[in-house]
Amino acid sequence: MSDLAAQIEPHIPSLRRYARALLRNQEAADDLVQDCLERALGRWHLRRHDASSRAWLFAILRNLHLNNVRQLARRGVHVEFQEADGYASPDGDGERTLIVRDALHALATLPEEQRSLLLLVAIDDFSYQEAADLFKVPAGTIMSRLSRARANFRSAIEGGARVTLRRVK
């Protein structure tokens, strides 16, 4: 059992970070991580032994998230989470904080697939092959989707930064 903990627990911080970036509310994010771990541990014996447990855990978390979003949409619930303000930029520089906050806001405006792809590759260092397995597309497709996601992200930030600066003045 401690062996199981040793295999899974090292991934929990990055699962929390991914969930937090998807949901923008730490409490809801931890609920999602808990669901993911329950699902994973309940089916631990079913996982493919050649697959990395990290990629498997991330795939479970993403599928649960997509199911939740679909279910809420079916019930007509508008999904909007309040952003907790607990993460000021560590360098304490005001201008930097503005840009950083914009990065998270801008990320939230992207379609889920682009958001997840950026988070997995750019933040969690997934290889293109791991991302391709998770999204069930060829690695080449991952690269072109990534290029599109980055272009959207860039223009969302550039658009958002102008709005923020105007409001600050």
Place this chain on the structure above:
Amino acid sequence: MNDHTRPVGEDDLMAYMDAQLPAGRHNAVETFLEQNPAVRARISVDNAIRDDLRRRLNPIIEQPIPDRLRVDAILRGLREARFRRIRTVAACVALLCIGSAVGWGARGMLPAPFSSGQQALMMATVADAVAAHRVFSVETVHPVEVGAAQEPHLVQWLSRRIGHRLAVPDLAKQGYVLMGGRLLPAGDQAAAQFMYENGSGGRLTVYVRVSPGDDTRFRFVGSRGVSIFSWIDQGLGFAIVGTIDRPQLLALADSVYQQLDPQHRPAPSDL
């Protein structure tokens, strides 16, 4: 084509940024970026954005793992859930056995239970009564359609629409005063709702509609904070709904039943 001479593409640029570029392509990409300052600027903007995003999200990585997310806690939760499931199934089986035995032993001794058609109708009655209670009991401006001041008119009007002589139960002894009533749709028929209020603003509704079939016992249902007693008496289905506990509501249901029953029979047992 040789790995060094292939033209640089968008896939190379992505792989360059994500440190996933094959070693043989490095020189080609770097030469390309020197010759294309606009692309180089774009790449450095993308890199800066990624660094910002990391800075923003990294504090989460450094936090200690909450207790509820530890593997041991999750495993304990799973074991408890499994145990609860087994216990629930066992309890259901036991109740079913007891229920069947009691039912067989008591056959013919009690008033008729719900027949299955009646059961469906009563469930619909209860659902409609609860929905109407939730919608109108919170209403401050127009809780009722016709107020208690026009009680004779209210009774006459609702009796005509329902097609049954109705009487308005008096619950003053239990502290509830009639506010009035309204007409409601019930499938393709009509239903009536009477609303009462006590001194502290607690509201109670009595829902009535035509329900053909034999008389039944009281049946209790609790649904998300509201309590309901329902029964059928002489062709009318009743549901009394309130946000009070079961014994209090039973006393009120009993009183409603007594007042609406011309022969003043004893109230059916609470089963």
